[in-house]
Amino acid sequence: MTDGTKRASAGGARFVMSGEKIMTTGEAVPVPPLAVKPREAARILGLSPQTLANWRTLGRGPRYRRVSPGTVVYAVSDLQKWLDGLDDRAHGGGA
Structure with a gap:
């Protein structure tokens, strides 16, 4: 076509x-997108973009990919895996 x-x-x-x-x-x-920029990833997770930036330097948080020297993206599937791996009891929730 x-x-x-x-x-x-x-x-x-x-x-x-x-x-x-x-x-x-x-x-x-x-x-749905396969990957999102840090601002959208932070919104999805309920965090500030600065928190995600800090976690990247500390080696914490969800997996991310650097697709070019100035561009970081988060695979939506990695955000879900990271959320699924959190222990609710460690954060005051769950039974």
């Missing part, structure tokens, strides 16, 4: 991929 969209079918359903949305039967569905 010349408009930048890709068409595919699977199991009888037709999909059109365009940019960051997948459309099925005329309905657009947002595709």
Whole structure:
């Protein structure tokens, strides 16, 4: 196609991929990002961006990746793994 969209079918359903949305039967569905910048990662975790920056220098917090000399990103799956690994009892919650 010349408009930048890709068409595919699977199991009888037709999909059109365009940019960051997948459309099925005329309905657009947002595709979640695979990685986010520190500001968005901090928002997801309920922390300040400065806390994440401090933790990076201390080797704490969720795993991150440096994709260029001035750019750090967090894989959304790593944020979830890090949250899942927290011990609620150590933070005053849980049974």
